[in-house]
């Protein structure tokens with residue numbers, strides 16, 4: 001079963017390269033190079049999946065799911081051993097040391113139209129003192145609010161209750177952000193197959209909510 005996903009930037013948004021730029025802004029938006037040599041900004045599958053995984057960890061226990069809350073492999077392994085099983089979050093999003101792959105396959109999210117990025121100069125804040133670090137001006141490349149990105153999530157034999165956890169993590173992501181990237185809206189499109197699966201359950205209402213943008217532009 002495949003879900004079509006759209007993400008829309010709500011504020012200034014950046015998914016930065018992890019390596020330093022040679023020219024241009026210090027932190028540039030990630031790009032992929034097309035066959036014709038042109039390049040475009042995009043949201044990598046791994047960034048989107050990672051953000052949903054964190055959202056799932058945050059809300060899992062409020063809805064009766066188990067989460068090891070782990071990031072480091074040895075920590076995850078220890079928590080799972082204590083629980084006597086793999087936690088629900090790792091069961092759908094996978095974990096770093098398991099041979100069994102996650103039953104979710106994410107695609108990269110590509111812009112649905114042309115996007116003009118902007119560069120802004122920011123002040124680097126020292127994490128410990130919360131003051132501006134000395135000599136800490138840096139520039140960052142952003143996409144403006146209202147930019148849409150489209151991609152897919154493939155669900156391979158995900159049980160109904162785990163689908164609920166996936167939908168809850170999407171709802172949570174609309175109130176959060178992708179890493180340090182900025183706030184994002186999310187919606188699911190053409191979810192007819194999923195509606196069949198969820199028919200008669202309380203999760204259908206949540207799916208309906210996720211078929212509409214949450215954030216509306218202020219006129």
Ligand SMILES: [Zn+2]
Nearest residue numbers: 067068087090
């Ligand atoms: Zn886990």
